Amino acid sequence: MEQEHRNSNTSSDNDHEREVAMGQEDQDSQDEYGNEVNMYDVTIDLGKTGVVERRGIMEVRCRSREVVHGRLEPGIGKYATLLVYDVSFKTIKKSRRVTWVKVEFTFASSEGNSRMPEVWSIAPAGTVPLLQSSQEETVRTLSKLTAGAPELLANVNASIEREKTVTKMTSDSARVIGITTCDEFGQQVGASWIMEENKALKSGVPSLIRCVMLVRRRDNRRFECNVSIDTKADWKTELGRLVGSTRETDDPVYFDPQLPPFSRLRKVDEYDLANLLSVDLDALAEIRF
Structure with a gap:
């Protein structure tokens, strides 16, 4: 009986571990809006909350703020995912500055028989002049x-x-340019933002850009995103950064549309999950010096 009891407990523990591994167990954690956050789901869904983190003379960080899965609009079969990322740049010395940045998100299917996700809309979009x-x-x-x-x-x-x-x-003026990018078949599979400083003022690029994307999906299967961030700085910063350094590569970020929303900016119930097309992307976007 004792052996049977131990086996029963072991079986129960294994089931428990499997539940955790699949992101099924809720943990007692809440965001600033009181939304319950399953921390393991966050790990499974995003790969990591911090998508990019590079330190040195120039610090570059990319953080996930919102991952909300739902429908593009009511009455049609298209699915959608709202994604919001904060990308920030900082130099250790005040006299140094970042002069040019390109942030690029490229989406792909994680399963061979799944349709490619498509970037439906982004914010900020087009050319935004700053510090004229x-x-x-x-x-x-x-x-x-x-x-x-x-x-x-x-x-x-x-x-x-x-x-x-x-x-x-x-x-x-300084400029932020937001565009969607296409693959060889003309499908919008990515989004990129380019930031340039005001050359007359030599003020550097904004310290933070909040990138907002609405991705259209044709099914509810897993998909992924590759994030690349290229930067240029004043010559002193570039010199210090390049000495003894190598280019870092970042792992893809994986998404599972079956998992609950991950929200850091708004309460989840503020989103109409059946109509993500109704979300004002410009209201979520931000550029900060």
């Missing part, structure tokens, strides 16, 4: 005019210098 500036610029040009002296029948030349001054207004 204008200044007066004066340009001076010096030209020489040469006149011959034929009456002297000799190679006698006179050189006349003329100066021209032009004053004009020039303007510049």
Whole structure:
């Protein structure tokens, strides 16, 4: 009987472990809005809450904020997933700065017989000008005019210098450009954001961009996302970063649409899961200096 009891307990423990491994067990954890968060589900769903973390002279971080699975809109068979990520950049010294950034998300199916996810819409989208500036610029040009002296029948030349001054207004701005990217078949399988500094002010790029994506799915099977972040900085930062360093690669992020929402910005019940197309993506997006 004792052996049977031990076997029963072992079986129960194994079942318990299997439940945890499948993300079935709820843990006593809540986000700032009081939503229950299954921490193991978060690990399974996102691969990791922190998607990218690189430290050094330049620190680059990518953090998941929202992963909400549902339907694109009522009455049709298309599924959708709302994704929100915070991507931040920081240099250790105040005198250093990040001058250019490209953040790219590329989606793929995790199962061979599943249809490829498609990026339906993003925010911020298009070109967003920031920190606009204008200044007066004066340009001076010096030209020489040469006149011959034929009456002297000799190679006698006179050189006349003329100066021209032009004053004009020039303007510049930092920019954030958000676009969807396509594969070789023209399907929108990715989204990218490019950030450029205001070259006149040399103010660097924003310290944080909140990237928002609505991904359309044709089924409820698992899918994945590859995240790449490329950066450029002022020459001193680049020099310090490159000495003895190697390019890091990041593992794909995996998603399971069968798992419950993961939300850090809003209460889950604020989303209409049957109509994610109704979500105002611009209201979730953010650019912060």
